[in-house]
Amino acid sequence: xxxKQQLEKQAGDNPARAGLVAVAAWLVPGLGHLILxxxxxxxxxxxAVGALAVTGLALRxxxxxxxxxxxxxxLGFLADLGAGVFYFISKFLEMGGPDVSRAAGDYGTRFxxxxxxxxLLCVLDAHExxxxxxx
Amino acid sequence: xxxxxxxxxxLFAFVISLAFALLAKHRIGERVxxxxxxxxxxxxxxxxxxxxxxxxxx
Numbered sequence: 001x002x003x004k005q006q007l008e009k010q011a012g013d014n015p016a017r018a019g020l021v022a023v024a025a026w027l028v029p030g031l032g033h034l035i036l037x038x039x040x041x042x043x044x045x046x047x048a049v050g051a052l053a054v055t056g057l058a059l060r061x062x063x064x065x066x067x068x069x070x071x072x073x074x075l076g077f078l079a080d081l082g083a084g085v086f087y088f089i090s091k092f093l094e095m096g097g098p099d100v101s102r103a104a105g106d107y108g109t110r111f112x113x114x115x116x117x118x119x120l121l122c123v124l125d126a127h128e129x130x131x132x133x134x135x
Numbered sequence: 136x137x138x139x140x141x142x143x144x145x146l147f148a149f150v151i152s153l154a155f156a157l158l159a160k161h162r163i164g165e166r167v168x169x170x171x172x173x174x175x176x177x178x179x180x181x182x183x184x185x186x187x188x189x190x191x192x193x
Contacts (some may be wrong), residue, residue, distance in 0.1 A: 001139065041157055044153060044157055045155070045157070048150045048151075048153060051146070051150050055143075056136075058136035059138065084161065098139075103140065104136075104137070104138060104143070111143075114151070115189060118151070118154055121154075122158070125158055135161055
């Protein structure tokens with residue numbers, strides 16, 4: 001309890017800065033931790049999210065668009081969007097479009113969605129650190 | 136890119152275990168232990184479920 005109060009005191013009460021850290025962390029995986037000088041975590045989160053996203057793209061998974069008709073497609077879009085810059089790069093590259101006729105393509109869809117959701121967890125982590133609630 | 140089912144599972148389990156360990160634990164020793172346990176659990180449970188589903192594939 002005392003440790004938590006000390007962390008909050010050190011971080012200072014600056015919700016705007018924590019918000020900016022969260023946006024940076026979403027946009028480029030690991031950038032939020034980099035701003036907070038957590039070098040190791042920043043590198044590992046970037047590599048983890050990047051590895052999942054690049055593998056998902058290379059396996060020709062389905063990268064959902066906002067224009068998806070069904071609700072599950074929209075949920076898929078939200079998960080994919082969580083990957084930040086990797087989502088925009090994937091939309092720009094569009095390597096021949098998705099191929100979910102094979103199991104690998106279906107795995108690719110899951111890999112990319114997991115990259116997005118994992119990055120959202122990293123965003124929350126960066127936000128909590130910036131607010132002084134986590135070491 | 137060509138990955139076997141097992142290679143895809145191994146890559147997925149390794150990356151997620153590493154990230155979860157960093158998110159959930161704060162000391163290095165705890166992180167290593169947590170990452171190894173999570174990786175092992177991912178692999179063992181996936182293989183066990185695979186064998187449980189084996190009769191259904193025939």
